[in-house]
Amino acid sequence: MFLRTIIFSTFFLPTLLVAQWIPQTTHTEAHFRAISAINEKTIWAGGSKGTVLHTTTGGENWTVLQVPAAEKLDFRGIKGLDEKTAVAVSAGLAEEGQARIYRTNDAGKTWTQVWQTDQKGVFLDGIAFWDKKNGLIFGDPIDGHLYLLKTTDGGKTWERLSPATLPANLPNEASFAASNSTMVMQGTKNVWVGTGGADRARVFRSTDRGATWQVTDTPMKANASSGIFGLHFWDAKSGIAVGGDYKAEKQAFENVIVTNDGGKSWQKSTPTTPDGLKEAVHKLKNGTLVAVGPAGSGWSKDNGKTWQPLTGASNGLHALTCVGNTCWAIGAKGQIVQLSN
DSSP states (O other), X not given: OOOOOOEEOOSSSXXXXXXXXXXXXXXXXXOEEXXXXXXXXXXXXXXXXXXXXXXXXXXXXXXXXXXXXXXXXXXXXXXXXXXXXXXXXXXXXXXXXXXXXXXXXXXXXXXXXXXXXXXXXXXXXXXXXXXXXXXXXEEEEETTEEEEEEESSTTSOOEEOOGGGSOOOOTTOBOOOSSSOSEEEETTTEXXXXXXXXXXXXXXXXXXXXXXXXXXXXXXXXXXXXXXEEEEESSSSOEEEEEEETTXXXXXXXXXXXXXXXTSSOEEOOOOSSOSOOOEEEEOTTSOEEEEOTTOEEEEXXXXXXXXXXXXXXXXXXXXXXXXXXXXXXXXXXXXXXXXX
């Protein structure tokens, strides 16, 4: 019983369905902004103070893992490759020793640091994989171009993609290291990266695993603290992006845009209920959209035309992962909640 439904029936009100998050116990006060489900049993999560969470029971029991010598790091990017293998990415200033990548292949018993740089300005934002071998990590622009790392061996080694293949960034344009959902992949070669920070929000896209890129303006409002925070595609053409302003988390915002042509063009859609910043979004197997953020969560049964609030989380949620019709979301002070339909 992971989805509680309450039916209100009166002479004056129509029947309503209220979906609710169910809290899980983690035994940690770390703050989390990254979560990655492999299936309905195995999930990885990355957080502050070098903390990683791991479960093979769908969240009935979570193991708290501490990556050695990583106590000052914040793992805002994580990708689980299987029950025993995961790659964790630290968000922070490279010149302060915070741009690092770690990998485990024994369910977190041991960790290997597989990459680090002290190049000034490097700040890693997120990670995604097409399959167990091929993936990308992206970071803030260096010399006017997104910083991209590529692996072809499951995260054991990483090399930088040539910035010459990327369109130039606008002044102050970057991606938010919000919830490891600003870069998403679909199929075997498609990848999209959403941005903000400039005078408009844009989406970078590649259909050849990052060999070549195009970029498109979107109608999502953007400034130094606002833009796109989360992307999701359920096929090569159909996608959704959510966002807002992290300096005004609860402020009403036209925070949803959609595409039907693979990200070549974007249109505004109905803002979420509740209002405010949304950092991650996902479409379930049954067609339900779920969006989370620090100002609250919402769900839609009609492809985003209307939204209803999701309750049950004690604090705002930052990151979201879903398999089939089951989702887990994560936030501050070790909070993990589950939604199962």
